[in-house]
Amino acid sequence: MVSIDEVARSAGVSTATVSRALSGRGHVSDATRARVESAARNLGYVVSSSASSLASGRTRNIGVLVPFLDRWFFSTVLSGTASALMRRGYDITLYNLTADREQRRSVFETFLRRQRVDGVIAISIELGDEEIEGLRALKLPVIAIGGPNPRLSTLTVDDVAVARLATEHLLTLGHRAIAHIGASPEFDIDFHIPTHRRQGFEQALADAGIPPRPSLYEPADFTIEGGFRAAKQLLGRPGEQPTAIFAASDEMAIGALLAARELGYRVPEDLSIVGIDGHELGEFFQLTTVDQFPMGQGERAADAILDELEATDAAAGHAEAPRALPYELIVRGTTARLDG
Incomplete structure (x- = not known):
């Protein structure tokens, strides 16, 4: 198995620089980052998730709550979220949050409390007061698509x-x-x-x-x-x-x-x-x-959760003012002026 030391020798940098370059945390020049990524790729080096978690206190994993998996809109938003998180080196854990009370309780009282995620994204799900309190008690950043919800940071379409x-x-x-x-x-x-x-x-x-x-x-x-x-x-x-x-x-x-x-x-x-x-x-x-650009909604939610993770007050459960999502009229061939 290739070690981080071998990547450092190949790239001509320190192991600390390799760690910063591959984790995305800390300053590394673009040229150095590219050299490290090229060395890691050529050697077949993959960052150990367990080692990374121990060193940073992060799982590099985001929990995503979604009400439907078989509906086009939700799957498209989810696709945008997953793609944006992967680009920045994060995995996702998906929770299909239905209307079933017992199932929802198990998600909030058991699964999310296992500390396996660094933050939570809720896609078009209206959360109850107890559920929101449960999330806030975890001291994790939460981004909600849809709303508004004054107690959570939200991205909304009017x-x-x-x-x-x-x-x-x-x-x-x-x-x-x-x-x-x-x-x-x-x-x-x-x-x-x-x-x-x-x-x-x-x-x-x-x-x-x-x-x-x-x-x-x-x-x-x-x-x-x-x-x-x-x-x-x-x-x-x-x-x-x-x-x-x-x-x-x-x-x-x-x-x-x-x-x-x-x-x-x-x-x-x-x-x-x-x-x-x-x-x-x-x-x-x-x-x-x-x-309403559903793919873009997912990407924006991913960027927002990672921005909160990098912010100094992320752990405080701070709720920002709702941020409006864009929309645009696209005129094609199914509408025309009424004759007469």
Whole structure:
């Protein structure tokens, strides 16, 4: 097995310099770091995690709490988090935090207390008071995506503003009969994101002098299949037909697009459709969307947790003011000006 001394001899530096260069802690010039990394790579040297932990008091491991593993948004945020942490030499331990109380209790009272992580990232999970107290008692930095939560450092997207932007885009194109595919009550959890998106939709309509129309609302489950079924309900009802649909997620918007095509609607000539998220299939379907950059959210969370670890007050459980995450309207081929 290659030792750190051999890497130091090969790179022509001290073992302390090798340690700083490979751990990312302490000042090392870019040229020296590159020389050390090249020597380590050529020799096949890998830093011992146990030795590194003993020397630094760090595990170089971040715990990540996520509510779903099989949903595109959460897996994309997680991918961004994992990639950014790996680039800086950190591993992750993943905890699938469901609504089951016993399972959640075991995570907070047992797994996180084993001191195997240096910090915690919570992805779009609304934590209870006891859970937050448990995290703060560990004296570890915590970054939450979603919120706001005044007791934790958070990265947030303004879901009301995001929905307003999507709806205002349809209004500027001349649409007035705009349907909304939102969420059924069982999916309106963890910060009530669907409710906030419906509020933004209704605020934009109200500002345009358009009263709410219950017949132009249909709940779904934030999946392509759910959006497909909801759009069929909306487009199959007697009476006034919508000229546009705002779906509270890209997956539901894609489902609506497929339903419209099956029913003989031309998109965007007969029906405009807009979603929210920035789904990887959006470009394929030429979907107009408000991109909230989920991969970037994960990367920002990773950078934020590591910045807190390096800060002198990280162990104090200090909660910073919420930091706003970016979003952007991406206009593609599923929206067009209303003729006539």
